[in-house]
Amino acid sequence: MVEEPLPRLNLVTVTNPRSPVSEAFRTLRTNIQFSSLDRPLKTILVTSTDPGEGKSTVLANLAVTMAQSGLRTVVADCDLRRPSQHQLFGLSNINGLTSMMVGNAPMEGASIQDTIVPNLRLLASGPLPPNPSELLGSRRMGEIIAFLKDQADLVLFDAPPIIAVTDAAVLASKVDGVLLVVNAGKTKRDLARRAKLLLDKVNANVLGVVLNNVKLEASLYRYYAGQG
Ligand SMILES: Nc1ncnc2c1ncn2[C@@H]1O[C@H](COP(=O)(O)OP(=O)(O)O)[C@@H](O)[C@H]1O
Ligand SMILES: [Mg+2]
Numbered sequence: 001m002v003e004e005p006l007p008r009l010n011l012v013t014v015t016n017p018r019s020p021v022s023e024a025f026r027t028l029r030t031n032i033q034f035s036s037l038d039r040p041l042k043t044i045l046v047t048s049t050d051p052g053e054g055k056s057t058v059l060a061n062l063a064v065t066m067a068q069s070g071l072r073t074v075v076a077d078c079d080l081r082r083p084s085q086h087q088l089f090g091l092s093n094i095n096g097l098t099s100m101m102v103g104n105a106p107m108e109g110a111s112i113q114d115t116i117v118p119n120l121r122l123l124a125s126g127p128l129p130p131n132p133s134e135l136l137g138s139r140r141m142g143e144i145i146a147f148l149k150d151q152a153d154l155v156l157f158d159a160p161p162i163i164a165v166t167d168a169a170v171l172a173s174k175v176d177g178v179l180l181v182v183n184a185g186k187t188k189r190d191l192a193r194r195a196k197l198l199l200d201k202v203n204a205n206v207l208g209v210v211l212n213n214v215k216l217e218a219s220l221y222r223y224y225a226g227q228g
Contacts, residue, residue: 007090007116013064014117025065028210035207036177042149043175045157047168049191051082053183054212056158060088063156067120071153074112076123078157078171080132083125085158089115096126101140107147137170145174162195172204179207184214
């Protein structure tokens, strides 16, 4: 019998859980958990100002860290323009979120895939649609979010950058909290401010900023809590 080889993941929290970077993700996890004691955060959106700032990588590592703490975690790839979570987890993109939107496909048949990380499952993007913002703003999307919440302790949503297209802002108002990834070497200050304004406009609950790509000894990722 030939067994499918397990995908090898290039995620630091999987390959090197004792590294300082993985430790920083555990600090991020703790900070998120403490940021909302009264109202548990079940749905969190991760976005950034521009492409390539590391939001999908940060989200995947955060998801692994959450799953490692025993939380049943689902990653939902809502970047319907440049999805990458299926690649990060070595899985297929043939079925996913957009497949759940076509016709009256029953939720129970949803193609949520297991990853090699215990407690962590992936809803890939599915085939790319011509109208991502419209889909993400639809009533059906609200139903899908409710379904995913039912399936897990925590759902992390990947999304396109918030400045260029409205997708992330549309989703931001439907989730419990939003994390903004800022790249220390890249993100322009005024764009970060604009991103925050856009999130405020839709009444998003901005949990804080994840500062990625920081050249500090023993720490590549830092998290600043508060409304910064
Ligand atoms: N802290 C980091 N150090 C080095 N490379 C990084 C870091 N964060 C992200 N990357 C790399 O940068 C590229 C873009 O990251 P990605 O997470 O896809 O960004 P986004 O989702 O914001 O477009 C990827 O090749 C990723 O591996
Ligand atoms: Mg991405």
